[in-house]
Amino acid sequence: MKNSMAKRRIIIPARYHSTRLPGKVLLDIAGKPMVQHVYERACQAGFDSVVIATDHQQVKQVAEGFGATVCMTREDHPTGTDRAAEVAQKLGYAADDVMVGLQADEPLIPIENLQQVADNLATHASASVATLCERITELDVMMNPNVVKVVRDHDNMALYFSRAPMPWSREHFPEHFPEGFPGLLHIGLYAYRGDFLLHYAELAKTALEAWEGLEQLRVLWHGYDIHVDLAKAPTPPGVDTQAGLKIIREYLQ
Numbered sequence: 001m002k003n004s005m006a007k008r009r010i011i012i013p014a015r016y017h018s019t020r021l022p023g024k025v026l027l028d029i030a031g032k033p034m035v036q037h038v039y040e041r042a043c044q045a046g047f048d049s050v051v052i053a054t055d056h057q058q059v060k061q062v063a064e065g066f067g068a069t070v071c072m073t074r075e076d077h078p079t080g081t082d083r084a085a086e087v088a089q090k091l092g093y094a095a096d097d098v099m100v101g102l103q104a105d106e107p108l109i110p111i112e113n114l115q116q117v118a119d120n121l122a123t124h125a126s127a128s129v130a131t132l133c134e135r136i137t138e139l140d141v142m143m144n145p146n147v148v149k150v151v152r153d154h155d156n157m158a159l160y161f162s163r164a165p166m167p168w169s170r171e172h173f174p175e176h177f178p179e180g181f182p183g184l185l186h187i188g189l190y191a192y193r194g195d196f197l198l199h200y201a202e203l204a205k206t207a208l209e210a211w212e213g214l215e216q217l218r219v220l221w222h223g224y225d226i227h228v229d230l231a232k233a234p235t236p237p238g239v240d241t242q243a244g245l246k247i248i249r250e251y252l253q
Contacts, residue, residue, distance in 0.1 A: 005094075005096075006094065006096040006097055006098065007047075007048040007049065007093070007094065007097045007098075008047045008048050008097070008098045008099075008100075008118050009047055009048055009049045009050070009051070009093060009097055009098070009099045009100070010042045010045065010047050010049070010050045010051070010099075010100045010102055010114065011051055011053055011083075011084040011087050011088070011099055011100070011101055011102070012035070012038055012039060012042060012050070012051070012052045012053065012101075012102050012103070012104050013053045013054075013073075013077075013080035013083040013084055013101065013103065013104060014035050014052050014053060014054040014059050014063070014104035015054070015055055015056075015077075015080075015083070015104075016054065016055060016056035016058065016059050017056075018105075020240055020241055021239065021240060021241060021242065021245065024105060024239060024245070025054075025059060025104045025105065026058065026059060026062055027239075027245060029107060029245075029248055029249050029252055030249065030252040030253050032066075033062055033066075034104065034105065034107055034239060034248075035052065035059065035062070035063060035104045036062075036063075036066050036068075037107035037252070038102065038103075038104050038105075038106055038107050038109070039052060039063070039066070039068050041107070041108075041109055041111060041114075042102055042114065044111050045111050045114040045115055046115070047100070047114075047118070049069070050068070050069065051068075051069045051070065051071050051087060051091070052068050052069070052070050052071070052104070053070075053071050053073050053083050053084060053086070053087045054070060054071075054072065054073065055072070055073050055074060055075040055077070055083075060072060071086075071087045071090055071091060073086045073087065073090075074086065078205075078215075079215035080101055080103060080215070081101060081190065081192075081197075081200055081215050082200070082201055082215075084099065084101045084192070084197060085197050085198065085200045085201040086201070088194060088197045088198050089198060089201075093194050093197075093198075094194050095193075095194045095195035095198065096193070096194055096195070097193075097194035098118050098121055098122055098191055098192070098193065098194070099191065099192045099193075099194060099197055100114055100117060100118055100189070100190065100191045100192075101189070101190045101191075101192065102114065102189060103188060103189075103238060105238040105239045105240065106189075106235075106238045106239075107239065107248055107252070108235075108236040108248065108251070108252075109189070109235065110231075110232070110233035110234070110235060112232050112233050113132060113187070113189060113231050113232060113233055113235060114189070116132065116229065116231065116232050117130050117131065117132055117189055117190070117191040117229075118130075118191045120191065120227055120229050121191040121192070121193065121227065124225075124227045126157075126225050127157065127225045127226060127227035128192070128193050128196040128219065128224040128225060128226070129190055129191065129192050129193075129196065129216070129219055129224065129225075129226045129227070130190070130191040130226070130227040130228075130229070131158075131186065131187065131188075131189060131190050131191070131216070131226060131227070131228055132186075132187040132189055132228070132229055132230070132231040132235070133150050133152075133184040133185060133186050133187060133228050133229070133230060133231065134184065134185050134187060134230065134231055134234065134235065135183070135184060135185075135230070136149070136181065136183035136184060136185050137177075138177060139173075139174070139176065139177035141185065142165045142173075142177065142181075142183050143165055143174065145163040145164070146163070146240075147163075147185050148161055148162070148163060148185065148186040148188070148214060149161065149162055149163070149164070149165065149166050149183060149184065149185060149186065150184050150185070150186040150228055151166055151167060151184070152184070152228050156227055156228055156229060157225045157226065157227060157228070158216070158220060158225075158226040158227075158228050160217075160220070161186055161212070161214050161216050161217060161220075162212060162214075163212055163213070163214070165183070166183070167182065167183065169181065184228075184230075186216075186228075187231055187235045188238075189235070190216075196224065200218075200219075203218055203219075203222050204222075205218060206218050206221040206222075208221060209221070236248075236251075
């Protein structure tokens, strides 16, 4: 039976230091810091709460300046999920809450996708986590190690995530891209059950997670299900480089 008191929450991990684009969450886009664009989108999704999770006083100061709720977290979190788990513990979120982790470098995230991933988790009782994907239609996308790929089972539960091209087409790759290829790219947007997120930080990190650099492999390794649905709306890429920042700035101007 569904608990009518359960809440839907958005947590925005906003780490200040970034290898490829230092301080990117505070970079100006159309007159606002990037994290403000993300926060304002999140607020439009109709959730019960939105909180920015950061490890840096400057991010806290800026975020509180535009009216956001902020939770200070440790600096040593290896992933956004680990940071979100600290927020859930600190703020006393309930075990049956649904929490969406939204990265602070996604200023164009479609609002309907935020709602979709939360709805999917709420309606798939066996899943501890829900996420989204899109179809791959170009060979260079399939071969790009910066694009994370996912393979699902018959119930749309994740079998594996990888930076490698998968599934591999032995008859076609790498010469050309076959028509009707079932490859899927992963969109880094997650919904977590409260009880799972509160437990996530206790799970031992795994060799596969470290090798691929993908936190979701820790979830699969320990036997938890991740539901993966095709996103309702196309999701523009986040801001990882100066080139990506330029594109977003031009779009929002």
